[in-house]
Amino acid sequence: xxxxxxxxxxxxxxxxxxxxxxxxxxxxxxxxxxxxxxxxxxxxxxxxxxxxxxxxxxxxxxxxxxxxxxxxxxxxxxxxxxxxxxxxxxxxxxxxxxxxxxxxxxxxxxxxxxxxxxxxxxxxxxxxxxxxxxxxxxxxxxxxxxxx
Amino acid sequence: xxxxxxxxxxxxxxxxxxxxxxxxxxxxxxxxxxxxxxxxxxxxxxxxxxxxxxxxxxxxxxxxxxxxxxxxxxxxxxxxxxxxxxxxxxxxxxxxxxxxxxxxxxxxxxxxxxxxxxxxxxxxxxxxxxxxxxxxxxxxxxxxxxxxxxxxxxxxxxxxxxxxxxxxxxxxxxxxxxxxxxxxxxxxxxxxxxxxxxxxxxxxxxxxxxxxxxxxxxxxxxxxxxxxxxxxxxxxxxxxxxxxxxxxxxxxxxxxxxxxxxxxxxxxxxxxxxxxxxxxxxxxxxxxxxxxxxxxxxxxxxxxxxxxxxxxxxxxxxxxxxxxxxxxxxxxxxxxxxxxxxxxxxxxxxxxxxxxxxxxxxxxxxxxxxxxxxxxxxxxxxxxxxxxxxxxxxxxxxxxxxxxx
Numbered sequence: 001x002x003x004x005x006x007x008x009x010x011x012x013x014x015x016x017x018x019x020x021x022x023x024x025x026x027x028x029x030x031x032x033x034x035x036x037x038x039x040x041x042x043x044x045x046x047x048x049x050x051x052x053x054x055x056x057x058x059x060x061x062x063x064x065x066x067x068x069x070x071x072x073x074x075x076x077x078x079x080x081x082x083x084x085x086x087x088x089x090x091x092x093x094x095x096x097x098x099x100x101x102x103x104x105x106x107x108x109x110x111x112x113x114x115x116x117x118x119x120x121x122x123x124x125x126x127x128x129x130x131x132x133x134x135x136x137x138x139x140x141x142x143x144x145x146x147x148x
Numbered sequence: 149x150x151x152x153x154x155x156x157x158x159x160x161x162x163x164x165x166x167x168x169x170x171x172x173x174x175x176x177x178x179x180x181x182x183x184x185x186x187x188x189x190x191x192x193x194x195x196x197x198x199x200x201x202x203x204x205x206x207x208x209x210x211x212x213x214x215x216x217x218x219x220x221x222x223x224x225x226x227x228x229x230x231x232x233x234x235x236x237x238x239x240x241x242x243x244x245x246x247x248x249x250x251x252x253x254x255x256x257x258x259x260x261x262x263x264x265x266x267x268x269x270x271x272x273x274x275x276x277x278x279x280x281x282x283x284x285x286x287x288x289x290x291x292x293x294x295x296x297x298x299x300x301x302x303x304x305x306x307x308x309x310x311x312x313x314x315x316x317x318x319x320x321x322x323x324x325x326x327x328x329x330x331x332x333x334x335x336x337x338x339x340x341x342x343x344x345x346x347x348x349x350x351x352x353x354x355x356x357x358x359x360x361x362x363x364x365x366x367x368x369x370x371x372x373x374x375x376x377x378x379x380x381x382x383x384x385x386x387x388x389x390x391x392x393x394x395x396x397x398x399x400x401x402x403x404x405x406x407x408x409x410x411x412x413x414x415x416x417x418x419x420x421x422x423x424x425x426x427x428x429x430x431x432x433x434x435x436x437x438x439x440x441x442x443x444x445x446x447x448x449x450x451x452x453x454x455x456x457x458x459x460x461x462x463x464x465x466x467x468x469x470x471x472x473x474x475x476x477x478x479x480x481x482x483x484x485x486x487x488x489x490x491x492x493x494x495x496x497x498x499x500x501x502x503x504x505x506x507x508x509x510x511x512x513x514x515x516x517x518x519x520x521x522x523x524x525x526x527x528x529x530x531x532x533x534x535x536x537x538x539x540x541x542x543x544x545x546x547x548x549x550x551x552x553x
Contacts, residue, residue: 010305015297043418044299050419070325070423072317073370078310090308092318092418100418104307112370117325134306 007128008081014131018045020059025133028125030062032097043099064123066095066137071117073110089115093137107138176262177395177402178550180210181512184278184384187501188352191283191382195225196236198278198384203237206386211399212272219243219264219273221257224505233276243270249412250539251452254387254508255546259408261389271391278384281504285380299416312454313377315417315541317369320457322423324371326472331371333475334456335362338375338498340484341453345495347485347525352379353499376456378497378506385508387515403515404551406532407439412544420542424472428465428536431547436534439549443468446549447530448517449489450510452537453496459483462536463491466547490527493517507537511548518552 014022035049071091087110121137182205220234261273345351365374395402411430460474469477483491494513497506514533535548
């Protein structure tokens, strides 16, 4: 893997509860924590369910599909690492599994009117180093066949 | 977390012993308020100098000597903030509080101080704030390092570093999508707040501002224009509280603490139950129930305006209008001087001052309004004020209901 310039943004440091998540991301798979008592997913990874407090959780692979719950277009970088990318788009994506991830959108025109809430997206992984791949999301064609 | 789950976590109002709380808090008064000698751009003063000037000025306003202070509350002087400020001021308190919930810290500390005074644990409490938000930019000293294993470090920082603006923008965008809130409606708040600032000699921004000015200003983070965002200044402020008994002998008429309540829902945005809501929906009704007041009893409202959107959503969450109708509610300059909903009468964080954590200044302004000290911006006959402050990323709120005799 080659990169045009060194990667200067903060890189996640996997913790005991999140190591599995980041290992799967490195394999370009999205896995989520699931409560066996509530029988639903939750976010972010913990040894227990934040809803029912059961310490009975497992990992399940997610579909990688969801929709943009909300987004923001950044015209100013508050950290030098983002300066070359302005304007760029951050988003919260609501996955089919019902949890929301904080992320960035790729493959979109960073302009008001070109990005919209509820547009369907799918996960893509950006390899930032030999250990970490970051989940980001890109638009997919919706049910009517229109490209978002 | 689904909304229903969040609701389950909150004690229903009917289970609160509201009457007990009401009697408890009627025993405590705010007797002194003031800013530091200078606010705005003050590079020649340290953070602690701003704390000390504000404390001296607020104690003078109360007519209380420093030697009577037995409680110190603050959050803005490092990790043991109240210990640092008490040492600097030369006070050995027997009640202390360094509660740090961002901009809502001061209203929440006021709740704690009022409870402690009512319980007889302390008699004179000073809440102070000093912050060099403007002059410390890039200086680095003020911010602690985040634990690299913290949820925000792993799941937000890889995508965004830059403080509240990018986070509030995400919340605002969802509100605009869900409820049809417009840029023009947000601009109404910036313009109305500026009109109040033009009546306040201490306000930093006193030039006229129009809705067109707001809409033609540059994007900072869409959906926010420049004028949707608060100022970044240097400023100090302080508030003095004491018992009803001691308040009788103070320089100024007491302002009573009728209701006070706290709530927080999340630290990271993806844990927010609903991005269009804030915990003001919990702290607001509880404070109002404790005070025994309804919306129509409130004469003046001071809410934390980190962004125009913060005001709009907070008014909804406090129940001044129906959910989703904050935009229509603030339209037609309703919150401006002369409008029927006096709001952020000092000019707010948008136009008066905002050193990073603004939350002590709405308390100061509410007290001045209830004392009738506000000159050209005075709300005639103001007897009851509501203060709501927000900290973090719409994370933590404190609501106060204050009243004059």
